[in-house]
Amino acid sequence: MATAQETHKYPGELNDVPGWFWPLDQVLFSWFLERQERRGTPGDLLELGAYLGKSAILLGHHLRDGESLTVCDLFETEPPDAANRAEAAKSYSSLTRQAFERNYLSFHDTLPKIVQAVSSTITDEVAPGTCRFAHIDASHLYEHVQGDIGAVRDLLLPDGIVVLDDFRSEHTPGVAVAAWEAVLNRGLRPVCLSSQKLYGTWGDPEPVQEELLAALRGRDDVAVTVEQAAGHRLVRARAKGKRMRPPSLPSSRHPAPAAAPRPDAGPVPGQPHLAGPADRAARTARQPTPSDRTRRLALDLLPPVVTRAVRRYRAAQRAKAGGAAQSRR
Numbered sequence: 001m002a003t004a005q006e007t008h009k010y011p012g013e014l015n016d017v018p019g020w021f022w023p024l025d026q027v028l029f030s031w032f033l034e035r036q037e038r039r040g041t042p043g044d045l046l047e048l049g050a051y052l053g054k055s056a057i058l059l060g061h062h063l064r065d066g067e068s069l070t071v072c073d074l075f076e077t078e079p080p081d082a083a084n085r086a087e088a089a090k091s092y093s094s095l096t097r098q099a100f101e102r103n104y105l106s107f108h109d110t111l112p113k114i115v116q117a118v119s120s121t122i123t124d125e126v127a128p129g130t131c132r133f134a135h136i137d138a139s140h141l142y143e144h145v146q147g148d149i150g151a152v153r154d155l156l157l158p159d160g161i162v163v164l165d166d167f168r169s170e171h172t173p174g175v176a177v178a179a180w181e182a183v184l185n186r187g188l189r190p191v192c193l194s195s196q197k198l199y200g201t202w203g204d205p206e207p208v209q210e211e212l213l214a215a216l217r218g219r220d221d222v223a224v225t226v227e228q229a230a231g232h233r234l235v236r237a238r239a240k241g242k243r244m245r246p247p248s249l250p251s252s253r254h255p256a257p258a259a260a261p262r263p264d265a266g267p268v269p270g271q272p273h274l275a276g277p278a279d280r281a282a283r284t285a286r287q288p289t290p291s292d293r294t295r296r297l298a299l300d301l302l303p304p305v306v307t308r309a310v311r312r313y314r315a316a317q318r319a320k321a322g323g324a325a326q327s328r329r
Contacts, residue, residue, distance in 0.1 A: 010102070010106050010252070010253075010254035011103055011106050011107075011252055011254065012252050012254060012255050013249065013251075013252055013255075014026070014054065014057055014058065014107070014249045014250065014252075015246075016252075017052055017053055017054040017057065017103050018051075018052050018054070019051050019052055019053075019054035019055070020051075020165075020196070021054040021055045021058075022194075022195070022196060022239070023239065023244040023246055024194050024195070024222065024237060024238070024239040024244060025055075025194055025196060025197055026058060026246060026247055026249070027222075027244065027245075027246070027247050028192065028194060028197075028199060028237065029055065029058055029059070029135075029163070029247075030058065030062075030247035030248070031212065031215060031247075032133065032161050032199065032208075033059075033062040033133060034062070035208065035211065036132050036133065036161075037062065037064065041132050041157075041159070042067075042132065042157075043067070043130060043131050043132025043133070043157050043160065044067050044068045044069070044070065044126070044130050044131050044132070045059045045060075045062070045063065045067065045068070045069040045070070045131065045132070045133050045134075046069075046070050046072075046122070046126060046131045046133070046134040046135070046152070046155060047059060047069070047070070047071045047072070047134070047135045047137070048072050048073075048119040048122060048134070048135070048136050048137065048138040048148050048152070049072070049073055049119070049135075049136070049137035049138030049139070049165070050071045050072070050073040050100055050137075051073070051095060051100075051137075052095065052099055052100055052103055053099075053100045053101075053103040053104045054103075055135060055137070056069065056071050056100075056104060056112060057103065057104055057107045057108070057250060058247075058249065058250070059133070059135070060104065060107070060108050060112060060250075061107070061108075061249070061250040068112070068113055069112035069113065070112060070113045070114075070115060070122075070125065070126055071100075071112045071113070071114050071115070072114075072115040072116075072117065072119050072121075072122050072125070072138070073095075073097075073100070073114075073115075073116065073138070074116065074117070074118065075095060075096060075097035075100065075116050076095075076096055076097065077116055077117065077118075097114070097116060100114075101114075105253075106252050106253050106254055107250040107251070107252055107253070108250070113125075118144075119138040119139070119144065119147070119148050119151070120144070120147050120148075120151070122148075122151050122155070123151050123154060123155065126155050127155075128154050128155060129154075129155070129156070129157055129158075130155065130157070131152075131155045131156050131157065131160055132156070132157050132160045132161070133160060133161050133162075133163075134152045134155065134156055134160065134161070134162045134163070135162075135163045135165070136148045136149065136152060136162065136163065136164050136165065137163075137165035137166070140166060140171075140172040140174055140175050141174045142173075142174030142175075142177050142178050143174075145164075145174060145175050145178035145179070146178045146181070146182075149162075149164070149178060149179075149182045149186070149188070150186075153186070153187075153188075153202055156202065158202065158203050159201060159203035159204070160201065160202075160203070161191070161199060161200070161201055161208075162188070162199075162200050162201065162202075163197050163198070163199050163200075164178075164179045164182075164197060164198040164200070165196060165197050166196060166197075167179040167180075167193075167196075167197065167198040168193075168195075168196075168198075169196070179198050182200075183200070183230075183232065184230060187202055188200045188201075188202060189201055189202065189203070189204075189205040189232065190205065190232055190233075190234055190235075191205045191208055191209055191212065191235065192209070192212055192235045192236075192237055193234060193235065193236045193237070194236075194237050194238075195238060195239075205233075206233075209233065209235055212235065213226070213235060216235075216237055219245070220240070221239065221240050221241065221243070221244045221245055222237055222238070222239060222240060222244070223237070223238045223239075223240050224236070224237055224238075225238075
């Protein structure tokens, strides 16, 4: 019998890790972090709410010597209130610290600093004014998100970037209220909006917006629109189609094995191929048509006694046809 270790499926690439970190946001994260690296912007990285590590893995890919990544999540810790417990039971029942660590170590040599606690404790773990990039993706409840935004403002450098997840999803109105409240009343300046995340700063957004606009308009897989609202320039980015050119992502220590050739596949380049009877039969076998599927569904819906009678009749007809074919040979 296989052990749990033997049957566990390690991620072969970043997108094998479960989570809601879509390709457009992978592109945007990478662009902001690479811009900071090009400009020599110092600072640590922070994530509030890690789930199974998908975005944390990408953040860890952009750490430089002397910098640290801090990840804060409850994991299996009991949530502090009833509303939080209900949210955790509904959306994060499969979340464990062991699963996060296993996924992260599939791509990196060492773990980040892990704070297994409610996000409100993060100011006890990270020094003020030390972070250049922070991702807020912990609770969806207004009170918690409001507190996380306030904490991150204290922890970020003056021109640091904060990313708010689920700022517009229909099931997270508390995040939307907290996010736009921060924009209208707490000095947060939007830099860019994706379909899932708001990217902002408490510094001057214009220089980074200009560079971002030039970069996005140079891509054929991203649609960009710009509009004004309440004195803010809002840059909206949307993925075109279902396939985007991904950023340069970290390689896993567990690359996916090459897929075995299917019986009906053609010859492997560079390998001899002998076409035997089984190969010819596989290539000439008729694929099921919509009519076939409809007839099968009808049989499934008939009373069992009728279905058995029909199937016996068909078997007899096939046997008769097979005997006639043999007699003609």
